[in-house]
Amino acid sequence: MKRYTLLLVLISFSLTGNAAEDIHSGSKLLQNCNSYSMLVDGSSNSKIILGAGLCLGTVRGIIDAGAIFDTFAEQAGKPPSNVFCVPESVTADQGVRVVIKYLEGHPEDLHKRGTTLTVHALKQAFPCK
Numbered sequence: 001m002k003r004y005t006l007l008l009v010l011i012s013f014s015l016t017g018n019a020a021e022d023i024h025s026g027s028k029l030l031q032n033c034n035s036y037s038m039l040v041d042g043s044s045n046s047k048i049i050l051g052a053g054l055c056l057g058t059v060r061g062i063i064d065a066g067a068i069f070d071t072f073a074e075q076a077g078k079p080p081s082n083v084f085c086v087p088e089s090v091t092a093d094q095g096v097r098v099v100i101k102y103l104e105g106h107p108e109d110l111h112k113r114g115t116t117l118t119v120h121a122l123k124q125a126f127p128c129k
Helices: 002-016 026-040 046-075 092-105 114-125
Strands: none
Touching (some): 026 046, 026 092, 026 114, 092 114
């Protein structure tokens, strides 16, 4: 139990870091997604693992939310949102790579919310037909 508590304390300190840093920005998302790439390539430490998890959770969460909203719209007899149409065959890894490519291609937008930029990335890569 003491180890678990210590781990939570250490993680919370790493999350607070620089108070001026916007943890919701595209810049932070890109940093976290680069951690995901490093983890996939074999690098591993607690900061990389945490960043990778935050990136993956953001990307997978946005993809899943889009699918959920469309399912509810369909059940209510309404048209789907058609914001983006990610095929079910797309893996989480592919989703993360799409987001990294978009963020690196739009450095002028990195001050914006990472979740908004994730939607833009998915919309560009997986437009609805």
